Amino acid sequence: MVTINDVANAAGVAPSTVSYVISGKRSISPKTRRLVEESIRKLGYHPHAGARALASSKTNVLALVVPLRTDLNVAVVMQFVASAVTAARAHDHDLLLLTKDEGPAALQRVASSAIADALIVMDVEAADPRVPMLLALDRPVVLIGVPDHPAGLSSIDLDFTAAGSACVAHLARLGHRRIALIGPSPAVYRRGTSYATRFLDGFDDAARRAGVRAISRSCNHSYEAASHTLDDLFAEEPGITGLVVHNEAVLPALLSVLRNRGLTVPGDLSVVAVCPEAMADQHVVALTTVAIPAEEVGKQAVEMVVQRLNGHNTPEVRLLSPRLTERESTAAPHA
Amino acid sequence: MVTINDVANAAGVAPSTVSYVISGKRSISPKTRRLVEESIRKLGYHPHAGARALASSKTNVLALVVPLRTDLNVAVVMQFVASAVTAARAHDHDLLLLTKDEGPAALQRVASSAIADALIVMDVEAADPRVPMLLALDRPVVLIGVPDHPAGLSSIDLDFTAAGSACVAHLARLGHRRIALIGPSPAVYRRGTSYATRFLDGFDDAARRAGVRAISRSCNHSYEAASHTLDDLFAEEPGITGLVVHNEAVLPALLSVLRNRGLTVPGDLSVVAVCPEAMADQHVVALTTVAIPAEEVGKQAVEMVVQRLNGHNTPEVRLLSPRLTERESTAAPHA
DNA sequence: TTGAAAGCGATACCAC
DNA sequence: GTGGTATCGCTTTCAA
Numbered sequence: 001m002v003t004i005n006d007v008a009n010a011a012g013v014a015p016s017t018v019s020y021v022i023s024g025k026r027s028i029s030p031k032t033r034r035l036v037e038e039s040i041r042k043l044g045y046h047p048h049a050g051a052r053a054l055a056s057s058k059t060n061v062l063a064l065v066v067p068l069r070t071d072l073n074v075a076v077v078m079q080f081v082a083s084a085v086t087a088a089r090a091h092d093h094d095l096l097l098l099t100k101d102e103g104p105a106a107l108q109r110v111a112s113s114a115i116a117d118a119l120i121v122m123d124v125e126a127a128d129p130r131v132p133m134l135l136a137l138d139r140p141v142v143l144i145g146v147p148d149h150p151a152g153l154s155s156i157d158l159d160f161t162a163a164g165s166a167c168v169a170h171l172a173r174l175g176h177r178r179i180a181l182i183g184p185s186p187a188v189y190r191r192g193t194s195y196a197t198r199f200l201d202g203f204d205d206a207a208r209r210a211g212v213r214a215i216s217r218s219c220n221h222s223y224e225a226a227s228h229t230l231d232d233l234f235a236e237e238p239g240i241t242g243l244v245v246h247n248e249a250v251l252p253a254l255l256s257v258l259r260n261r262g263l264t265v266p267g268d269l270s271v272v273a274v275c276p277e278a279m280a281d282q283h284v285v286a287l288t289t290v291a292i293p294a295e296e297v298g299k300q301a302v303e304m305v306v307q308r309l310n311g312h313n314t315p316e317v318r319l320l321s322p323r324l325t326e327r328e329s330t331a332a333p334h335a
Numbered sequence: 336m337v338t339i340n341d342v343a344n345a346a347g348v349a350p351s352t353v354s355y356v357i358s359g360k361r362s363i364s365p366k367t368r369r370l371v372e373e374s375i376r377k378l379g380y381h382p383h384a385g386a387r388a389l390a391s392s393k394t395n396v397l398a399l400v401v402p403l404r405t406d407l408n409v410a411v412v413m414q415f416v417a418s419a420v421t422a423a424r425a426h427d428h429d430l431l432l433l434t435k436d437e438g439p440a441a442l443q444r445v446a447s448s449a450i451a452d453a454l455i456v457m458d459v460e461a462a463d464p465r466v467p468m469l470l471a472l473d474r475p476v477v478l479i480g481v482p483d484h485p486a487g488l489s490s491i492d493l494d495f496t497a498a499g500s501a502c503v504a505h506l507a508r509l510g511h512r513r514i515a516l517i518g519p520s521p522a523v524y525r526r527g528t529s530y531a532t533r534f535l536d537g538f539d540d541a542a543r544r545a546g547v548r549a550i551s552r553s554c555n556h557s558y559e560a561a562s563h564t565l566d567d568l569f570a571e572e573p574g575i576t577g578l579v580v581h582n583e584a585v586l587p588a589l590l591s592v593l594r595n596r597g598l599t600v601p602g603d604l605s606v607v608a609v610c611p612e613a614m615a616d617q618h619v620v621a622l623t624t625v626a627i628p629a630e631e632v633g634k635q636a637v638e639m640v641v642q643r644l645n646g647h648n649t650p651e652v653r654l655l656s657p658r659l660t661e662r663e664s665t666a667a668p669h670a
Numbered sequence: 671t672t673g674a675a676a677g678c679g680a681t682a683c684c685a686c
Numbered sequence: 687g688t689g690g691t692a693t694c695g696c697t698t699t700c701a702a
Contacts, residue, residue, distance in 0.1 A: 003679055014689040019681060029687060046447035050394065051679035053385025054694045061431075068417040074410045082403040085434050094450065095432045096396075099420050112381035115429065223619055252587035256619050259594060281557055284591050338695055349673045354697060364671060386695035389678045 002045045010039035022047065053114060060093050062305060063116035065107070065130075067100040067123035069187075073248040076276060076294050077122070080144070083298030084120065091306045093117075104133040111137045118305045120144065124155070126192035140308035142301045146194055152315045154308070156301050159319035160195045163290045164202025166324045167244040167272045170288070172210035175332045176242035176270060179207065180233045181216035182226075182254065184247050189218055199246050199274070213237060219250050226253040230261075241269060241333035248275040248292075255283055266331035277325070286327040293320055337380045345374035357382065388449060395428050397640060398451035400442070400465075402435040402458035404522075408583040411611060411629050412457070415479070418633030419455065426641045428452075439468040446472045453640045455479065459490070461527035475643035477636045481529055487650045489643070491636050494654035495530045498625045499537025501659045502579040502607045505623070507545035510667045511577035511605060514542070515568045516551035517561075517589065519582050524553055534581050534609070548572060554585055561588040565596075576604060576668035583610040583627075590618055601666035612660070621662040628655055 008015040013032060020026045021036040028036075039045070053059045064084055066077055085095045096116050098106050100123060107130060110116050117139065121130060124145035134141045135151055143155035164181075171179050181203050183189070184196045200216060207214030215237050219229040233240060245251060251273055258265060265271050265285050273280070273287045276294055280287045300318065343350040348367060355361045356371040363371075374380070388394045399419055401412055420430045431451050433441050435458060442465060445451050452474065456465060459480035469476045470486055478490035499516075506514050516538050518524070519531045535551060542549030550572050554564040568575060580586060586608055593600060600606050600620050608615070608622045611629055615622045635653065 001679090004681095005679080015680080016682075016690075017688060020688090023681085025682085027687070032687080044447070046444065048389065048679050049448045049450045050385045050388025051694090052681080054383065054389055054696085055679075055681040057681095057694080059385065064432075068413070068420075074413045078403070078409045078413055081432070082434070085403075085432055086436075089434075089437065094445075097399075097416070097420055097430045097432050099417070099424075101421075102424065109381060110429075112379070113384045115384045222616055252591075253617055253619075256587075256591065256594070259591070260619065282588055284558055284588075284595065336695090339697095340695080350696080351674075351698075352672060355672090358697080360698085362671070367671080383695050385680095386678090387697080389680080390695075390697040392678080392697095 001048070002043045004045070004047065006043055007036065007039045007045050010043060011035040057114070059114060059117050061096050061116045062088050062093050062302065063096045063098055063107075063110045063119045065098045065100055065119065065121045069100075073275075075279070076248065076292055079276060079278075079294035080122065080298040083295040084302050087299045087302035091302065093302075093306070104130045107133050107137065111139050118142075118309055120301050120305055123193060126194045126197070140305050142305045142308075144297060144301055146198070146317065146319075148194070150315070150317060154304050154315045154317070156297055156304060156318040157195065157320070158293060158297065159321055160198040161202035161205075162319075163274060163322035164199040164204075164244075164246075165206035166202075166290055166322045167246075167274070168203055168206035168210060168212065168214065170272060170324055170326070170330065171242035171244070171270060172206075172212050174242075174270065174330060176212065177333075178213040178237055178239045179242035179244060180237065180240050181214065181244045182229055182233075182247055182250065183216055183218045185220045186218045196246075203244065213239075219247055221247075221249040221253065223253040223256065226250050226257045230254070230257055242330075243269055243271045244274070245271060246274040248273070248279060251275065251279070251283070251287075255285075259284070265329050267334070270330040270333070272324070272330060280325070280327060285329050288325065288327045288330040290322045290324045293323075296320060336383070337378045339380070339382065341378055342371065342374045342380050345378060346370040392449070394449060394452050396431050396451040397423050397428050397637065398431045398433055398442075398445045398454045400433045400435055400454065400456045404435075408610075410614070411583065411627055414611060414613075414629035415457065415633040418630040419637050422634045422637035426637065428637075428641070439465045442468050442472065446474050453477075453644055455636050455640055458528060461529045461532070475640050477640045477643075479632060479636055481533070481652065481654075483529070485650070485652060489639050489650045489652070491632055491639060491653040492530065492655070493628060493632065494656055495533040496537035496540075497654075498609060498657035499534040499539075499579075499581075500541035501537075501625055501657045502581075502609070503538055503541035503545060503547065503549065505607060505659055505661070505665065506577035506579070506605060507541075507547050509577075509605065509665060511547065512668075513548040513572055513574045514577035514579060515572065515575050516549065516579045517564055517568075517582055517585065518551055518553045520555045521553045531581075538579065548574075554582055556582075556584040556588065558588040558591065561585050561592045565589070565592055577665075578604055578606045579609070580606060581609040583608070583614060586610065586614070586618070586622075590620075594619070600664050602669070605665040605668070607659070607665060615660070615662060620664050623660065623662045623665040625657045625659045628658075631655060 004015045007018045119141045122144040124143045126148045274290045277291045339350045342353045454476045457479040459478045461483045463482045609625045612626045
């Protein structure tokens with residue numbers, strides 16, 4: 001293995017000088033710099049991460065805790081992860097993957113063993129058992145999703161309350177008076193993932209303000225579930241003309257169900273979907289959407305955590321404003 | 336920070352003894368063990384990963400290189416990653432996430448800086464530029480997918496050739512004489528991802544053996560692409576009664592297209608899909624599938640790499656046999 | 671069965 | 687602008 005000493009010898013300087021050339025933490029004469037950089041290249045030197053971590057108490061690794069359930073939208077998780085790695089690399093950090101299943105203990109382990117410098121935690125629940133642990137960790141943390149008591153933790157997420165309202169407002173503006181929400185799977189509500197309830201709050205609230213009849217159901221991903229949920233909704237409220245779907249995974253199945261029943265979109269039913277923009281075009285009719293800005297969230301999460309690593313210590317809750325894009329799946333209801 | 340010395344002091348033993356209690360690399364009297372373990376617990380001691388890596392030349396980290404494109408099936412990638420993390424943790428390793436976009440240099444960096452002990456590389460192409468780099472790395476490597484010249488590298492994958500054949504064999508057995516393959520997006524073929532061509536080989540080969548007319552097209556993910564591809568296929572071969580879909584992402588769109596044209600499954604057209612089993616039930620009609628065993632592949636990839644870390648140094652190419660599960664989307668063709 | 675001490679390869683302080 | 691060197695926290699050899 002090539003060490004910093006090898007480089008120093010080859011360049012005829014002290015190891016500390018090599019270190020400083022690399023880190024840029026003190027000024028170096030052009031000549032020395034050239035000499036050192038050449039030796040580094042020639043020898044193919046790469047600083048040993050462990051040694052570095054030991055000496056500097058920095059690993060340049062961020063831990064990312066992801067949910068690996070299938071009742072969550074996989075595409076969204078992937079988009080998020082993708083943008084997070086990319087952003088992390090842009091700040092010279094690597095990403096360590098942890099799963100939600102490992103629970104609070106994994107966070108403890110990674111922080112206490114100095115495996116990572118900071119943590120980003122996805123899929124945070126309202127009363128998440130990991131929150132108290134994270135607070136005790138004394139490392140920068142950014143949550144994706146907002147727990148009931150974020151205390152001193154930073155978090156970032158789409159403003160789901162505003163998103164729920166935006167969907168209703170759009171349909172109401174078009175003239176719909178009876179609308180329904182097809183929400184995430186019961187499991188999501190059950191474990192109190194806050195975005196589900198926040199969305200619902202915004203939805204109900206806007207409906208009340210707009211004087212619109214609004215009902216909602218959670219729904220699993222299968223074709224059958226979609227079918228039953230739809231039955232339920234129409235049984236309770238026969239005159240529904242607008243549908244808000246906050247459950248990306250059931251979208252394909254749901255649209256099939258509608259088609260099977262001879263219901264056209266947006267002719268018989270207007271549909272607003274909450275999903276990544278990329279999914280809007282994957283269906284028969286281009287969907288009016290409120291975008292889930294997974295990429296933006298991933299990028300900003302990394303940037304927030306890096307900020308904190310650089311000493312900017314102000315816990316912060318960032319809620320990104322929803323953006324509704326009108327496409328072909330919404331229109332005014334039939335008279 | 337709690338160090339091994341703190342623990343040693345608290346337990347009244349030497350630091351080396353604490354180390355041996357933890358590693359189990361030499362026998363310890365029951366009394367000493369109890370003492371040490373108690374102190375560890377009491378102090379909340381976690382060994383410093385960097386120090387460990389420096390002293391032992393082991394990081395207990397596996398690097399996983401994933402593709403982050405959207406023209407690949409995200410769900411499959413996620414399943415794979417999920418099972419890999421889980422398997423890695425079971426062997427006391429963490430997973431570092433790298434992206435294919437970072438290219439060969441990233442592998443170099445991670446290996447040379449001793450950030451990870453071994454690498455698992457997904458989405459390997461026929462003439463993958465990373466292969467020569469990986470060979471030079473002198474660290475255990477397992478490839479997901481089979482390059483043209485694996486040389487001394489281990490690899491694992493579904494036996495896509497056999498999978499292609501299995502699909503044809505199934506349809507032929509049911510009596511279909513004209514079948515078509517809807518393959519991955521052109522981009523996948525273009526960059527020479529070998530599973531696409533291997534599948535096609537198996538498909539063509541089996542068709543020849545069975546005396547069946549077989550044609551194929553690559554296809555993008557949009558509804559439009561599905562529609563055009565179908566037009567193309569029927570234009571070239573009007574009597575098609577069997578469809579093999581080796582492109583999970585286009586499935587929902589494709590099924591919509593069929594329905595829109597009044598084609599029933601399996602009445603007018605039998606469909607065999609190559610996809611994760613979990614996707615079989617997400618459609619109007621439960622799909623006959625050849626499963627993509629992402630979980631199994633992920634698990635075995637980790638196990639292979641761990642084997643090599645433990646000194647079992649035999650490069651190996653593992654091809655998992657395909658499993659076809661008959662569901663509702665295939666039947667004998669109309670007379 | 672246990673202890674003492676020599677590294678591992680960087681960083682960063684103290685000198686000059 | 688540069689060099690010397692203590693230090694980080696652990697593993698592992700050598701000795702007892």
